[in-house]
Amino acid sequence: MPELRLYYDALYRAYGPQHWWPGRTRFEVIVGAILTQSTSWSNVEQALRALRREKLLSPGALERISTPRLAGLIRSSGYFQQKADKLKAFVHFLRKEYGGSLDKLFAVPTRELREQLMSVRGIGPETADSILLYAGKHAVFVVDAYTRRILERHQLADGKQSYEQIQELFEQNLAASVAMFNEYHALIVHTGKHFCRKSGARCEECALRPFLPRSEEVRG
DNA sequence: TGCCAGGCCGGGT
DNA sequence: ACCCGGCATGGC
Numbered sequence: 001m002p003e004l005r006l007y008y009d010a011l012y013r014a015y016g017p018q019h020w021w022p023g024r025t026r027f028e029v030i031v032g033a034i035l036t037q038s039t040s041w042s043n044v045e046q047a048l049r050a051l052r053r054e055k056l057l058s059p060g061a062l063e064r065i066s067t068p069r070l071a072g073l074i075r076s077s078g079y080f081q082q083k084a085d086k087l088k089a090f091v092h093f094l095r096k097e098y099g100g101s102l103d104k105l106f107a108v109p110t111r112e113l114r115e116q117l118m119s120v121r122g123i124g125p126e127t128a129d130s131i132l133l134y135a136g137k138h139a140v141f142v143v144d145a146y147t148r149r150i151l152e153r154h155q156l157a158d159g160k161q162s163y164e165q166i167q168e169l170f171e172q173n174l175a176a177s178v179a180m181f182n183e184y185h186a187l188i189v190h191t192g193k194h195f196c197r198k199s200g201a202r203c204e205e206c207a208l209r210p211f212l213p214r215s216e217e218v219r220g
Numbered sequence: 221t222g223c224c225a226g227g228c229c230g231g232g233t
Numbered sequence: 234a235c236c237c238g239g240c241a242t243g244g245c
Binding site for chain 1: 224225226227228229
């Protein structure tokens, strides 16, 4: 499916580099990946600011803080009790398996590391892949709800494919590249969130109508 | 005012 | 192997 490359080129020409992931360190990227599950980034940013203010953006600090206090600090990111448990589970995993070292963590081969990350409570396929790509610079394609909608719109998927099947579609039809996979996923999210909403009403001027998620177009 | 956001888990079929 | 309810705040 060579069109997958054409989509990328069109999106990149239209919107340019998205400068993802907006995290200052690898660890902050990982924390953001967990906090942004089904949550808008603006809510996550508030939580990250609170954690930074409290000097908690390190594995050791997150292990030492109590779960209830952690939950209170990340309240703005929603699902805050679950997410506090998830952050705790990750830093525990990191220390037990890798002595708290992200260098050691990301030195593990991609497939093996993906399995390990997904075995951690609260880390599913998308979060694992976001961590691998945006924090670890491993060349994996991140799939999300927008990705599915766009493929369905172009009739390259019908809603029955698994996460991994969608991922393979991209990975087997694109040359593996951390930089390009990074931009591609970011551009897909950008088109989904930025256009064709009631408040935005920019559908008519959008040169990339075919790339918009179907539901967004209908609403807009 | 409701709807939804860069998902995941656990229990039930 | 799927399907679904629960989890929760903040912005428009």
